[in-house]
Amino acid sequence: MIGMCWTETLKLIGRRRWLAIFPASILAALLNLSTLHCQTEHQFVLNVWDSVFGTLGDWISFRFIFMLLFIFLVADCVLEDVASNWAWLTLSRSPSRHAWWTAKVVSLFIAGLVYFSLGAIIILLFSLTQFPYAADLSPYATGLSNYGQGLGTMAFPNGTNPWLLCVQFVLYSTFACGVFALIPVTISLVIRKDYVAPLIPFVWLFLSHLGQTNRLLARIDLILRMFYASYFHSRLTAPISLSGSLFYLSSVGIGLYLVGVYVVQRTDF
Amino acid sequence: MMSEVLRVTALRKVVGRKTLLNQVDLTVNCGEIVGLIGPNGAGKTTFLKIISGTARATSGTVALAKTGGIGILPESPALISEMNALQNLQLLASIRGKVGQQGIVDALKTVGLDPLNRKAVKYYSLGMKQRLMLAQAIMEQPQLLLLDEPTNGLDPLGIIDLRQLLFKLADQGVGIIIASHLLNEIERMCHRVVIISQGSIFNEIDLRGSTQRQVEISVSSEDDWRCLVDWAESSRVQQLPFQEHPRGLLESQLPMPRLIAELLAAGIAIESIQPVKASLEAAFLQCSRREDGVYR
Numbered sequence: 001m002i003g004m005c006w007t008e009t010l011k012l013i014g015r016r017r018w019l020a021i022f023p024a025s026i027l028a029a030l031l032n033l034s035t036l037h038c039q040t041e042h043q044f045v046l047n048v049w050d051s052v053f054g055t056l057g058d059w060i061s062f063r064f065i066f067m068l069l070f071i072f073l074v075a076d077c078v079l080e081d082v083a084s085n086w087a088w089l090t091l092s093r094s095p096s097r098h099a100w101w102t103a104k105v106v107s108l109f110i111a112g113l114v115y116f117s118l119g120a121i122i123i124l125l126f127s128l129t130q131f132p133y134a135a136d137l138s139p140y141a142t143g144l145s146n147y148g149q150g151l152g153t154m155a156f157p158n159g160t161n162p163w164l165l166c167v168q169f170v171l172y173s174t175f176a177c178g179v180f181a182l183i184p185v186t187i188s189l190v191i192r193k194d195y196v197a198p199l200i201p202f203v204w205l206f207l208s209h210l211g212q213t214n215r216l217l218a219r220i221d222l223i224l225r226m227f228y229a230s231y232f233h234s235r236l237t238a239p240i241s242l243s244g245s246l247f248y249l250s251s252v253g254i255g256l257y258l259v260g261v262y263v264v265q266r267t268d269f
Numbered sequence: 270m271m272s273e274v275l276r277v278t279a280l281r282k283v284v285g286r287k288t289l290l291n292q293v294d295l296t297v298n299c300g301e302i303v304g305l306i307g308p309n310g311a312g313k314t315t316f317l318k319i320i321s322g323t324a325r326a327t328s329g330t331v332a333l334a335k336t337g338g339i340g341i342l343p344e345s346p347a348l349i350s351e352m353n354a355l356q357n358l359q360l361l362a363s364i365r366g367k368v369g370q371q372g373i374v375d376a377l378k379t380v381g382l383d384p385l386n387r388k389a390v391k392y393y394s395l396g397m398k399q400r401l402m403l404a405q406a407i408m409e410q411p412q413l414l415l416l417d418e419p420t421n422g423l424d425p426l427g428i429i430d431l432r433q434l435l436f437k438l439a440d441q442g443v444g445i446i447i448a449s450h451l452l453n454e455i456e457r458m459c460h461r462v463v464i465i466s467q468g469s470i471f472n473e474i475d476l477r478g479s480t481q482r483q484v485e486i487s488v489s490s491e492d493d494w495r496c497l498v499d500w501a502e503s504s505r506v507q508q509l510p511f512q513e514h515p516r517g518l519l520e521s522q523l524p525m526p527r528l529i530a531e532l533l534a535a536g537i538a539i540e541s542i543q544p545v546k547a548s549l550e551a552a553f554l555q556c557s558r559r560e561d562g563v564y565r
Contacts, residue, residue: 003363010360014349085343089405092321092341093364268284268324 001103004094008107011086012077013114021115024069025122028061033130047134049162050141051127056120056169068202070115070177074108075184075197082192087269101264105257108181112174120170137162175246179253186256189263272299273334274413274444275320280329282315282468289315291468293329297413297444302435304459305448306553312468313448314344317415320446337412338365340405344417346398350391354382354401357390358408367409376408377401381430395422403431407438414438414445420454432458452550464553484528485509485545487516489538500535514540 032055036046055061081087094100142158156165183204184197191197275297282290290312297303305313318324320331321339333339348357358373368376374384380400390398399422406414414435420428435445435458449455455462456476464472488494494515498506501519508517521528525544532539 003366007360007364011349014351016351085345085347088318088321088323088341088343089347089361090364091323092339093361266325268318 001095001099004090004099004103005106005110007090008077008103009110011081012074012107012111015073017073018115020069020073021118022122024065025055025119026126028058028065028119029055029123029126031055031061032058036131044140045138046131046140047138048124048127048131049134049137051131052120052124052162052166053137053141053156053169055123055127056166056173062173066116066119066173067177067180070112071181071184071198071201073115074111074181075201076188076194077104077108078185078188079192079194079197082269091269097264098261101257101260104185105182105260108185109174109178112178112181113170116170116173116177120166124166135162137165175249179249179256182253182256182260186260186263189260189267273297273332274299274337275334275446276330276332277320278330278332280316280319280331281327282312282319282324283327289468290319290326293465293468293470295463295470297446299334299412299442299444300439301461302439302445302447302459304455304462305446305465306450306452306455306462307465307471311465313465314417316465317341317417317446317448320413321415334412338367338409340407340409340411340414342399342402342406342414342416342419344421346395346402348390348398348401351389353387353389354393354404355384357401358405361405362408365409372410373404373408376404379407379434380404381427396424396427399423400427403434407434412443414443416445416447416449418449419447420449420451428454452553482521483545484519484521484525484542485516486519486532486542487512487514487540489514489540491515493538496535496537497532500532500537518545 029051032051036050036054078087081090091097091100094103137156137160142156142160180201184200187200188197273296275295277293277295280290280293280295281288293312293316295303305316307313315324319326320333321341349360352360354377355373358376359370362368362373377384380403382397382400382404390401393401399419403416403419406416419431423431432454435447439445439460447455447458460475460477462474462476463470464474486497488497494508494517497517497519501521505520506517508515523531525542529539529542532542
């Protein structure tokens, strides 16, 4: 099983298209930089973490850069395997179809972890060229934050360890993106059209952008809720709790996994 | 009696309203090379996928020998193009964990690839990719090999290498099924050939010098031909297109001198007679449809 997960993960992240994480992360950091530079004009003293968390926490960037790119990178993993006959080689070697699907799901989350870890490192390195390093969050991040003007920017508690916060950002984003990527991947088990897998999350994201709300759990603005429902809170939106969010994400993830288990037992590859 | 590595019984595959495979029975013994031929869409790849467990049968059973696994060579190379040959094999080998580094290196050498070549496989020729795919199929020393169009992209030397390798594997007891369109190669490589058409086994031909022998015979006149048909019973004679003289294929278990003597004794004037191997092409054409002058 471990070997299967290892194979699937390397297959997933070993593709050249993953290089897109570099320009995407820098683009997101650049977009955030313009906002931050406005704040320096207001005499705020900023450090590198303002840039890092401003970028990672900006939901426009999260949705339309990180999330979309991640979907682009992984959504066709089943389709490509079937089309290229790779699934034939791996399925016949795996102990069961159930194990094969489990390895696929696990590899999605590992790929997400690699993706966001790499993204955070790139953003950190890029931010270091613009702002000084500091061991703590700036006063601006912990209390004075007012940038974004409705973009849902977060304020962090005083004394927060920025490294720990960064790890939490990465883990939570990984979990959210992994669950979201499971939607097209699971659908692609049934609908074997190249364009369907990436198209569904794209449409979903744009629709949720138009109809955003934080109040109803059942609404399609899944991503917004996923992201802002962590322990840190948005000043401009009413978050659901971390536990509520994790429960919601876990339910969706487990549901999709079980649907996949059912489908792979009955489908041809 | 040879031990079986595969026994397929009453296999049936239906997708929607279309029957892809219908009541297919097949047995492959240890060390036997079985060719699988048939027109495009006959169900060859589906059959191989069902044997390997990648596709589901609607009904029927597939029984594999308990020891050893299956090695698969798909029609098109399934490789990670950014990785080199060794990395590709290491990745696949890590799933079962049955073969170590040395086994992988040996498999690469067996198919004529350099294990030290660090070039990404996207720079490989089709023939090299096919050799690499063959290496992944044999590296775990399976007891059954399923090869779908194994000669794709191979140059003549590559085909000869492949043939020799398959003979060697068969000598070691590996059962092999080869699906291919190259009838000449199938004839050279296989012990037995199964012709599959429209999802069913149309014909099965033993190529290992069976008791069934075919001769091509040409006789002097139409009267001689009728005489031949009467002598041989019509079911054992197949008329070929008329050339200078009436000619056809005659099936007989008699040794050639005795056959000639008996035909002459029956008053049949023979223009020419020669033994022919079981003609796969002729058998293959029997299961093909001809529409508007084109075989379908």
